[in-house]
Amino acid sequence: MSTGVQHLLPCAEPVQLLTEDGTRTDPTSEVRERGYAFPSDEDLLAVWRQMVIGRRFDAQATALTKQGRLAVYPSSRGQDACQVAPVLALQEQDWFFPTYRDSMALISRGLDPVEALTLLRGSWHCGYDPAATRTAPQCTPLATQAPHAAGAGHGMARRGEGGLALCFIGDGGTSEGDFHEGLNFAAVFNAPTVFFVQNNRYAISVPLARQTKAPSLAYKGIGYGIRSEQVDGNDPAAVLAVTRAAYEHARAGRGPFLIEAHTYRLEAHTNADDATRYRQADEVTQWSGRDPIARLRTYLVGTGALTPEREEQVAAEAEEYAADVRERMNREPEVAPLSLFDHVYAEPTPQLREQAAMVAAELEDAHGSEVTA
Amino acid sequence: MSTTTFAQALNRALRDSLAEDDNVLVFGEDVGQLGGVFRITDGLTADFGEERCFDTPLAEAGIAGFAVGLAMQGFRPVIEMQFDAFGYPAFEQVVSHIAKMRNRTQGRLGMPIVIRMPFAGGIGGVEHHCDSSEGYYAHTPGLHVVTPATPADAYSLLREAIASDDPVVFMEPKALYWSKAELELPVTTEPFGRAAVRREGTDVTLVAYGPQVPNALRAAEVAEQEEGWSVEVVDLRTIVPFDDETVAASVRRTGRCVVVSEAQGFGGVGGEVAARVAERCFHSLAAPVLRVTGLDIPYPPPKLEHTHLPGVDRILDTIARLQWDDQPDTTHLAATR
Numbered sequence: 001m002s003t004g005v006q007h008l009l010p011c012a013e014p015v016q017l018l019t020e021d022g023t024r025t026d027p028t029s030e031v032r033e034r035g036y037a038f039p040s041d042e043d044l045l046a047v048w049r050q051m052v053i054g055r056r057f058d059a060q061a062t063a064l065t066k067q068g069r070l071a072v073y074p075s076s077r078g079q080d081a082c083q084v085a086p087v088l089a090l091q092e093q094d095w096f097f098p099t100y101r102d103s104m105a106l107i108s109r110g111l112d113p114v115e116a117l118t119l120l121r122g123s124w125h126c127g128y129d130p131a132a133t134r135t136a137p138q139c140t141p142l143a144t145q146a147p148h149a150a151g152a153g154h155g156m157a158r159r160g161e162g163g164l165a166l167c168f169i170g171d172g173g174t175s176e177g178d179f180h181e182g183l184n185f186a187a188v189f190n191a192p193t194v195f196f197v198q199n200n201r202y203a204i205s206v207p208l209a210r211q212t213k214a215p216s217l218a219y220k221g222i223g224y225g226i227r228s229e230q231v232d233g234n235d236p237a238a239v240l241a242v243t244r245a246a247y248e249h250a251r252a253g254r255g256p257f258l259i260e261a262h263t264y265r266l267e268a269h270t271n272a273d274d275a276t277r278y279r280q281a282d283e284v285t286q287w288s289g290r291d292p293i294a295r296l297r298t299y300l301v302g303t304g305a306l307t308p309e310r311e312e313q314v315a316a317e318a319e320e321y322a323a324d325v326r327e328r329m330n331r332e333p334e335v336a337p338l339s340l341f342d343h344v345y346a347e348p349t350p351q352l353r354e355q356a357a358m359v360a361a362e363l364e365d366a367h368g369s370e371v372t373a
Numbered sequence: 374m375s376t377t378t379f380a381q382a383l384n385r386a387l388r389d390s391l392a393e394d395d396n397v398l399v400f401g402e403d404v405g406q407l408g409g410v411f412r413i414t415d416g417l418t419a420d421f422g423e424e425r426c427f428d429t430p431l432a433e434a435g436i437a438g439f440a441v442g443l444a445m446q447g448f449r450p451v452i453e454m455q456f457d458a459f460g461y462p463a464f465e466q467v468v469s470h471i472a473k474m475r476n477r478t479q480g481r482l483g484m485p486i487v488i489r490m491p492f493a494g495g496i497g498g499v500e501h502h503c504d505s506s507e508g509y510y511a512h513t514p515g516l517h518v519v520t521p522a523t524p525a526d527a528y529s530l531l532r533e534a535i536a537s538d539d540p541v542v543f544m545e546p547k548a549l550y551w552s553k554a555e556l557e558l559p560v561t562t563e564p565f566g567r568a569a570v571r572r573e574g575t576d577v578t579l580v581a582y583g584p585q586v587p588n589a590l591r592a593a594e595v596a597e598q599e600e601g602w603s604v605e606v607v608d609l610r611t612i613v614p615f616d617d618e619t620v621a622a623s624v625r626r627t628g629r630c631v632v633v634s635e636a637q638g639f640g641g642v643g644g645e646v647a648a649r650v651a652e653r654c655f656h657s658l659a660a661p662v663l664r665v666t667g668l669d670i671p672y673p674p675p676k677l678e679h680t681h682l683p684g685v686d687r688i689l690d691t692i693a694r695l696q697w698d699d700q701p702d703t704t705h706l707a708a709t710r
Binding site: 130151350 | 429432435437443445448466469470483515539613614
């Protein structure tokens with residue numbers, strides 16, 4: 001293979017900067033050449049803190065499904081490093097394109113948790129303001145957000161203000177046509193778009209082997225002329241270092257970047273799924289041992305950056321965060337049936353006005369009969 | 374006044390929109406250097422630059438999805454699906470994102486995207502080049518569906534579509550690209566949601582849109598000359614928003630209605646129009662509302678397309694079935710007695 005394309009290929013093994021037991025690896029020459037700089041203690045501490053809060057939030061959200069406060073919740077427990085590090089490394093002007101599994105990432109971006117959970121609560125679809133938060137609605141139709149992120153990246157490049165688009169996607173999503181069209185458009189238009197694949201090894205029940213025969217999902221980049229990398233997705237230091245390098249690449253006008261993060265979904269697809277039907281308990285146990293939070297904690301305790309006081313403080317902060325979410329989510333959300341007609345078009349059609357009048361009359365009748373009953 | 378073709382009117386509308394608003398971007402397959410397979414984007418790249426009118430990879434879902442991302446950044450994409458049936462790969466993007474984004478985001482994120490699409494047949498196109506796909510889009514809340522039938526409307530409705538803050542599926546009847554009118558551009562016709570009475574009459578209303586408007590007008594002439602029926606022709610112009618008012622007012626005047634639509638009939642726009650007329654005009658109707666449509670078959674090969682397409686004869690035969698002797702047709706009842 002010529003050197004002309006060598007630089008597009010990922011490392012032979014996923015980039016790892018922290019071992020599973022939380023010690024610094026001796027970076028391979030490949031990793032050093034690619035400039036994946038080991039992050040500072042301060043930055044890693046920020047990632048660790050947000051992971052602790054994120055995981056507490058995730059557990060709280062799962063609990064809320066049991067109380068009927070959420071219609072459904074797809075947990076990202078175990079994928080915490082992927083949920084947090086790429087998002088914390090974004091700048092305010094950047095756009096983020098999340099999927100339905102990325103609620104933890106949304107709160108890591110600073111979105112209000114109740115707004116972030118609106119979709120899953122069922123009181124509306126997207127609860128936050130995409131323009132104000134520069135965060136697209138969580139995408140449920142798989143991979144359809146990839147061409148959006150390509151277009152948004154291209155749009156930001158046209159504006160020339162230095163913004164980029166970060167697109168999250170899952171391993172299953174890489175089989176969809178829109179993933180490929182998104183990559184291709186981003187490459188052809190040299191868009192500052194970073195595609196971040198969270199390979200959590202299952203698309204609901206279907207294992208990775210049924211999605212791809214590629215040695216790594218990151219190899220899907222080279223066919224489009226996109227620089228690609230694979231990273232240990234449970235290594236917060238490596239995820240942060242690689243996404244930073246990708247952002248630098250995109251901001252420098254060198255085009256899109258594809259990252260495959262090898263991680264694992266510790267929970268079932270959602271609270272409504274039964275993962276024991278398609279995977280073995282020892283596999284889950286094995287991946288539990290690669291926990292990103294424990295790994296980073298060990299490292300930061302070792303460097304002295306994480307003190308018992310700080311740890312206690314963050315634990316309290318996480319509890320407080322969860323309590324606030326719980327308290328607010330336990331209030332019955334306000335829904336307004338007539339608002340169904342408000343945003344179908346900028347101006348409702350005459351037919352929608354008629355239907356709104358019909359519903360208003362129905363509501364009045366229902367209200368009237370309740371009163372008489 | 375000068376002679377302007379439908380295609381020239383569309384080109385001028387794109388040109389004027391590009392000149393007026395820097396956020397307007399025209400892109401798709403072959404729309405750049407070539408000027409589009411029907412030359413609707415002719416000269417735009419030369420005059421406005423590659424930045425404003427450009428070719429994309431050959432991938433319709435990608436084109437539509439790319440437009441979504443650009444719309445999020447404040448641009449107004451005008452994208453082309455090269456042919457009706459080539460728009461299907463983009464269907465998910467159109468239905469799940471372009472149509473729904475405003476609603477999903479509580480009005481915070483609109484999608485000012487125009488999806489231009491040559492549609493329908495009658496030009497001898499081989500398979501996958503002649504579909505009437507308007508029904509799929511009209512059935513999708515959140516989209517405007519526009520079908521101009523005159524060069525003036527081609528210009529004015531396309532300008533309005535590009536200026537709209539909502540997505541518009543702009544369906545251009547291929548068979549009318551070369552139709553002409555004496556016209557001075559720019560021109561402003563009635564806005565979205567207003568049907569036009571193209572010919573006044575007192576005995577029967579023909580409701581048509583897009584490629585069938587000229588057929589309806591021809592049938593009206595023949596009906597008047599040969600049968601003495603006075604036929605009114607209503608051109609819908611925009612399927613969504615739908616102008617119930619103009620259509621119902623016409624049918625209440627004439628007491629009879631035939632809906633003419635080139636698409637296969639079952640489950641289509643023609644049936645929707647017929648139902649709306651029946652719901653609103655029942656007491657004014659002297660006969661059931663009838664439909665003239667394409668056959669319920671996949672679009673046929675070129676040498677057979679004229680068997681499929683509604684034409685003047687099928688329209689006239691249908692008008693003839695409108696119980697002109699004012700005696701209810703009870704033959705179907707006799708069989709069951």
